[in-house]
Amino acid sequence: MSKIIAVHSYKGGTGKTLLSVNLAATFAQKGKNVCLFDLDFRAPSLFATLKAGDGICYLNDYLNGTCEIDKVLVDFSGQIPGSGKFFVGLANPSTEAIRDMSAKDRKWEMRALSRLLALRNALLNEKGFDYIVFDTSPGLQYSSINAIVTADLVVVATTSDRSDVDGTSRMLRELYNLFEKKSGLVINKVLDAASKAKRDEMYEKAKTIYQVPLLGVVPCFCEVLRAEGSFIFVRDKPDHPFTKILHEMTRKIEANELN
Amino acid sequence: MNNYYCVVRLNKYTKVTSTAYTHNTRGTLLNNEEALGKKPLHVLEKIRENLERLNDKMEVMIELQKHGKKDAQPLSDAPLDVMTLLSMPDHLRKTAMTICRCGRATAEEISEQTSRARAVESAYLNQLVIMGYLKKERKGRKAYFYADRDNQT
Numbered sequence: 001m002s003k004i005i006a007v008h009s010y011k012g013g014t015g016k017t018l019l020s021v022n023l024a025a026t027f028a029q030k031g032k033n034v035c036l037f038d039l040d041f042r043a044p045s046l047f048a049t050l051k052a053g054d055g056i057c058y059l060n061d062y063l064n065g066t067c068e069i070d071k072v073l074v075d076f077s078g079q080i081p082g083s084g085k086f087f088v089g090l091a092n093p094s095t096e097a098i099r100d101m102s103a104k105d106r107k108w109e110m111r112a113l114s115r116l117l118a119l120r121n122a123l124l125n126e127k128g129f130d131y132i133v134f135d136t137s138p139g140l141q142y143s144s145i146n147a148i149v150t151a152d153l154v155v156v157a158t159t160s161d162r163s164d165v166d167g168t169s170r171m172l173r174e175l176y177n178l179f180e181k182k183s184g185l186v187i188n189k190v191l192d193a194a195s196k197a198k199r200d201e202m203y204e205k206a207k208t209i210y211q212v213p214l215l216g217v218v219p220c221f222c223e224v225l226r227a228e229g230s231f232i233f234v235r236d237k238p239d240h241p242f243t244k245i246l247h248e249m250t251r252k253i254e255a256n257e258l259n
Numbered sequence: 260m261n262n263y264y265c266v267v268r269l270n271k272y273t274k275v276t277s278t279a280y281t282h283n284t285r286g287t288l289l290n291n292e293e294a295l296g297k298k299p300l301h302v303l304e305k306i307r308e309n310l311e312r313l314n315d316k317m318e319v320m321i322e323l324q325k326h327g328k329k330d331a332q333p334l335s336d337a338p339l340d341v342m343t344l345l346s347m348p349d350h351l352r353k354t355a356m357t358i359c360r361c362g363r364a365t366a367e368e369i370s371e372q373t374s375r376a377r378a379v380e381s382a383y384l385n386q387l388v389i390m391g392y393l394k395k396e397r398k399g400r401k402a403y404f405y406a407d408r409d410n411q412t
Binding site: 106107109110111113114117142145146149175178179180 | 338339340341342343344345349352353356359360362406408
């Protein structure tokens, strides 16, 4: 069963952060205990999306070995209706921290991988969390590959952009397959997604080009763009089709329908 | 007269048979009877332990021969990071990833997770030790493998 989920993509701007936040929030709405981590150290974004306050420890500190995971986790449970816990581990958005993280060597990355792997026991087994969601950097970044190695399931966000299609299919073959990772594809920003013909085309594309199960097709919603990433969409728009798509995705993950 | 023998299957290429005989010279016979009579299990354990040490050494030698580096010494402290994992051949990556997840494990424990034979995992683990990615530590009969994260600065 998939307990640790890494949301990744080949290119930037495919909707990883939107998917990560809303996947985690949907699980929490369903009564699950969830931890959401920002592993995009080059361009931290959860800090702004969730309007977190200052004076906290960051995930950077945990990976540096200077602070325990308990001090990193910020409790956002109050912001999500439902009985599940919703905790978030943020990446440090300061320029100094971004510069520091981009200059880490291979030995540091190796220790960071072991600290990420340790989260399975610390959070899932000891603290009773049901799911861990990693929001990652696009492409072949150390932090992203560390997250992929740690995860049980990689949710791959992609668009219909030609370079994205090429890069994503190569990444699926040469990265996820080498690590023998279970993957689920989310095709985002799809035009005319309401038509059955378009949906069938997407399923066919997932099967032939990407050769991975399709987790969801997300139409290009103006309402999502209008939100400017400033709130948790599934909480604020419970009846929106986007929220329903997210509920279906979490159902598929819970029911292990991605084999 | 007591005859004890152990067969240890090293891998698909090698098989070694070791026989511990008692001898018919009077002095040796008495010593063996004493040892085997009082502590036969202990003696067998000792034989097994020595055979396993021999097994490990032979696996290392086989790996060195395969790569044509007969006088090669283990490399020191090569980090086992994700980019290294990506560049490894498939068979070694599986073993290396499993040890990353477990932290510290025996060949037996790794083989339970990879569903490959213990001897195969033992050979791959020893190869990773030679390549400098893993460290090996003996505790009694067991050999533990681990990536030495703390001593790498």
